[in-house]
Amino acid sequence: MKRTxxxxxxxxxxxASALATRASELVCEKTGTVVDSCxxxxxxxxxxxxxxxxVVDSCxxTAD
Numbered sequence: 001m002k003r004t005x006x007x008x009x010x011x012x013x014x015x016a017s018a019l020a021t022r023a024s025e026l027v028c029e030k031t032g033t034v035v036d037s038c039x040x041x042x043x044x045x046x047x048x049x050x051x052x053x054x055v056v057d058s059c060x061x062t063a064d
Contacts, residue, residue: 035061
């Protein structure tokens, strides 16, 4: 549970940092779609891309 909380916190921090720059867009690596917030969530201890439903090893959103 603690690991999940830490992972989620880091994801939110990365997403907030990317949005704060405003010069870059947050893009889902799986679909190429520009998203408003991170497209990954933690469910049952697994990280899942909300746009595809795939289980991913790390956050599937990056700032471009």
